[in-house]
Amino acid sequence: MRSFLRWSFFVIVALLPLIIFISVEPSNTEIAKTIIEKRFSASSWMVAGVVGFLAFIVLYLTIIFENRIFKSIQGIQEYYHPYALSYSDIQRNLQYYISKSKKGDLIFLYYFYLIAVLSLNVMWCALLKFYAPITLNELILVNQWSFTVYDLSGIIMYGLSISFWLITLLFGAVLCLVINNKNIIGAFKLPKVDDLLDAEYLNEIKAATSEIIIKGNPEINIYQLENEFELYLDSKLPLNNITYQYKIYSATDDLKINIYQKIDKKLNNKNLHDQVLKLEIKSDLTKIVKRMQSQELTYELVVYTNSGLVIGRYVCNLDKSNLRIYIVKKVAFSNQNLESSKIPQLALGTSVEENIDN
Numbered sequence: 067m068r069s070f071l072r073w074s075f076f077v078i079v080a081l082l083p084l085i086i087f088i089s090v091e092p093s094n095t096e097i098a099k100t101i102i103e104k105r106f107s108a109s110s111w112m113v114a115g116v117v118g119f120l121a122f123i124v125l126y127l128t129i130i131f132e133n134r135i136f137k138s139i140q141g142i143q144e145y146y147h148p149y150a151l152s153y154s155d156i157q158r159n160l161q162y163y164i165s166k167s168k169k170g171d172l173i174f175l176y177y178f179y180l181i182a183v184l185s186l187n188v189m190w191c192a193l194l195k196f197y198a199p200i201t202l203n204e205l206i207l208v209n210q211w212s213f214t215v216y217d218l219s220g221i222i223m224y225g226l227s228i229s230f231w232l233i234t235l236l237f238g239a240v241l242c243l244v245i246n247n248k249n250i251i252g253a254f255k256l257p258k259v260d261d262l263l264d265a266e267y268l269n270e271i272k273a274a275t276s277e278i279i280i281k282g283n284p285e286i287n288i289y290q291l292e293n294e295f296e297l298y299l300d301s302k303l304p305l306n307n308i309t310y311q312y313k314i315y316s317a318t319d320d321l322k323i324n325i326y327q328k329i330d331k332k333l334n335n336k337n338l339h340d341q342v343l344k345l346e347i348k349s350d351l352t353k354i355v356k357r358m359q360s361q362e363l364t365y366e367l368v369v370y371t372n373s374g375l376v377i378g379r380y381v382c383n384l385d386k387s388n389l390r391i392y393i394v395k396k397v398a399f400s401n402q403n404l405e406s407s408k409i410p411q412l413a414l415g416t417s418v419e420e421n422i423d424n
Contacts, residue, residue, distance in 0.1 A: 072176070072245065072246065076239065079183060082184060083184070083187035083231065141158075141159035142159070142256065144159055145160060145273075145278070149277055153281050156281055157302075163262070176241050176242060180238055183234040186234065187230070190227045263303060265306065266307040268377075269371055269375060276369070276377055276379075279305070279369055280378070281302075285299075286299055287388075287389070296344065297347060297351065298343065298345065299327050299343045300341070301340065301341045302341075303341070306329050307329070307330070308377075309326060309327065309369070310368075311409075312391065314354075314358070314364070314365055321357060321363070323418070323421075325416065326409075326417040327345060328415065328417070347416060349418055358384055366380070366381060367382050372410070374408075380394070380395065380396050380397065381393075381394045
């Protein structure tokens with residue numbers, strides 16, 4: 067809705083000078099012409115001042131594009147494919163993008179700029195109507211091999227007016243695109259802050275989602291409190307619309323445990339703090355942890371979007387001294403050989419499938 071209002075105001079500014087030019091008739095009396103000449107003589111100083119101010123705005127826009135837009139685009143593109151980045155680099159890029167996503171000054175500048183442009187274009191139309199009171203048909207030199215200086219002066223005034231009109235509207239259009247998160251140097255739309263940590267969105271735009279996940283370093287931490295164990299999923303990047311599946315199994319017996327943690331978008335953390343979720347498991351954790359400590363088990367992490375698409379698969383290991391399951395390396399995956407059909411049916415929170423020998 068806000069985008070529609072901004073573009074509507076832009077269209078009004080673009081068309082209103084043309085409407086005024088068509089509807090206003092030039093004055094023919096000598097007295098009126100004398101008064102108009104004096105007014106335009108005084109107005110020329112105003113035009114010079116406003117043009118100087120517009121030059122300052124253009125300089126300001128250049129600084130904004132350099133320090134805000136281009137750096138934000140570069141940081142987000144690096145975040146989408148963070149192969150050469152550390153977690154600190156990713157966090158810095160995201161924090162910079164979030165801090166620059168507030169566009170209150172740009173919105174104020176946008177409307178102020180359009181008001182100034184409207185005034186200038188109306189002034190140009192009035193000047194053109196007074197000094198070049200000729201019809202558009204007279205400017206189309208069809209089958210004419212020569213024209214007078216008077217005709218040439220009219221053409222020059224029309225050319226300057228149209229050029230000024232187009233240039234000012236071009237800057238207004240660019241500013242409106244920037245405010246509406248449109249990447250003016252590429253084909254994709256700059257993301258909203260909420261989309262940066264949305265696994266569904268990252269997968270749709272073909273980002274290296276599996277690499278982003280491994281940079282966030284999700285892991286399961288096991289804590290012993292008195293005689294009970296508690297499991298927590300800890301991730302540096304608070305991704306949402308995502309489901310983690312930890313597989314724990316043995317090559318020598320029938321031990322098999324699948325731990326699912328489905329995270330909704332409501333759990334999004336815009337401050338990029340670590341995401342720590344307690345895994346509410348009703349199984350006998352003491353028995354599971356003892357098996358993990360006493361046997362050499364295989365640990366695997368498969369990550370899905372909440373719609374069931376596989377976006378990452380990792381080999382994990384157990385740190386027996388600190389009781390944490392962490393990622394060792396990323397492995398290849400395909401949608402065909404993984405059980406993704408059940409993911410959309412999982413409830414939010416933790417689900418467990420187990421087969422443990424007594």
